[in-house]
Amino acid sequence: MSTGAPVELTVYPDDCDAFGHVNHATYLKLFERARWEVLERGPGMKAFHSQGSWPAVRKAEVEFLQQIIAGDRLRFEIEVERWGETSFTVRQRARKIGGHGVAAELQVVIVAIGRDGTPALLPTEVGRFLGVRASRHTDASQQFTVRNLVVAADVSGDGPPVLFIHGFPLDRTLWRPVARTLTGWRRIAPDLRGFGLSEAPENGYAMSEYADDLAALLDIVGAERVVVCGLSMGGYVAFELYRRHADRVRALVLANTRAGADSADGRAGRDAMIARIRRDGPAFLADAMLPRLLAPSSLQTEPEVVRRVRAMVSAQRADGLVGALTAMRDRADSTALLPTIAVPTLVVAGSDDQLIPPTDARAMAEAIPNAHFATIPGAGHLAPIEQAVNTARVIREFLEALL
Numbered sequence: 001m002s003t004g005a006p007v008e009l010t011v012y013p014d015d016c017d018a019f020g021h022v023n024h025a026t027y028l029k030l031f032e033r034a035r036w037e038v039l040e041r042g043p044g045m046k047a048f049h050s051q052g053s054w055p056a057v058r059k060a061e062v063e064f065l066q067q068i069i070a071g072d073r074l075r076f077e078i079e080v081e082r083w084g085e086t087s088f089t090v091r092q093r094a095r096k097i098g099g100h101g102v103a104a105e106l107q108v109v110i111v112a113i114g115r116d117g118t119p120a121l122l123p124t125e126v127g128r129f130l131g132v133r134a135s136r137h138t139d140a141s142q143q144f145t146v147r148n149l150v151v152a153a154d155v156s157g158d159g160p161p162v163l164f165i166h167g168f169p170l171d172r173t174l175w176r177p178v179a180r181t182l183t184g185w186r187r188i189a190p191d192l193r194g195f196g197l198s199e200a201p202e203n204g205y206a207m208s209e210y211a212d213d214l215a216a217l218l219d220i221v222g223a224e225r226v227v228v229c230g231l232s233m234g235g236y237v238a239f240e241l242y243r244r245h246a247d248r249v250r251a252l253v254l255a256n257t258r259a260g261a262d263s264a265d266g267r268a269g270r271d272a273m274i275a276r277i278r279r280d281g282p283a284f285l286a287d288a289m290l291p292r293l294l295a296p297s298s299l300q301t302e303p304e305v306v307r308r309v310r311a312m313v314s315a316q317r318a319d320g321l322v323g324a325l326t327a328m329r330d331r332a333d334s335t336a337l338l339p340t341i342a343v344p345t346l347v348v349a350g351s352d353d354q355l356i357p358p359t360d361a362r363a364m365a366e367a368i369p370n371a372h373f374a375t376i377p378g379a380g381h382l383a384p385i386e387q388a389v390n391t392a393r394v395i396r397e398f399l400e401a402l403l
């Protein structure tokens, strides 16, 4: 980190409680003083002020480890644990000079608040100064060890949890344009094994494996029952999650997906794609798939959407792709599951989805007791990224009705 020497502060009698000790309130003050002293060595508060925001503490947790009294001198260290778009998490440690070990630790979540009182973008120069790597400015992902595999996930926000499952051949960032607007909910968006920043083992791919990974991830992040939003292959995983771990599913959002299994032709198509990936590598996928994933209007008028989807498809690895194609080819038919679904369900279709026509999606919704159905105008197969505003609105209304 380029933050220079650690900050050192003396504890004055005024800082202490009636018993002469540093208490919780004092620690919060001392840690805050140390934090802003570090910041003033770099871009300072004006980095926030110049873009019309201020840094507010959203959550702070102090852990006392040693007794500190007036006259002690403390040395403070600071480390950024997570750097998101509008908030970041910092861990600070205080050590008594001349003593041993850590006297206290603080974990604090700081959010940039704009003039209108809503979260604002963090100043990038502050992240740079605190030693955050460039890629982490836009990537708030964390890594977890799930069933002996490294699984990456974006975990953000507080509130009832929502799990977002991406489709094929994509990653957790597919849902980001929608997830980031759902404030008031705890959003958990993992990369399935083999995709994005998660580990890609050579073998071990099946819908049951994806579902069990997600249940284990929910245990790790402490999310008991979640609203599960699955897009396309993410919907197949959502069905499997419901089959295997129904007690974890509070509600379902099934976007651009189907319940049926692959036909014989569909399975032959999977095998042909597996053979081609093994022979030529996955580079051909983006050109082959983009015209089918995106609506014609997105392809023609949304260059940023096209760029993002192309980058996502192009970043995937052969083992993960082959594994997912195998898992999709061999997946169970979930049609018989539909009438047994006993949680609130929203089915979302894209008006221009070439892979799953809205009429099929509507038929699926009609087979699920009391399911809601919405068509997103102008969306192809990837509604959350092609028509983020409308997709987010429909999902937010559904979520709010659950409260």
Ligand code: MLT
Pocket: 166, 167, 168, 169, 231, 232, 233, 234, 328, 355, 381
């Ligand atoms: C997806 O978007 O996940 C895939 O198109 C699903 C599939 O190929 O069945």
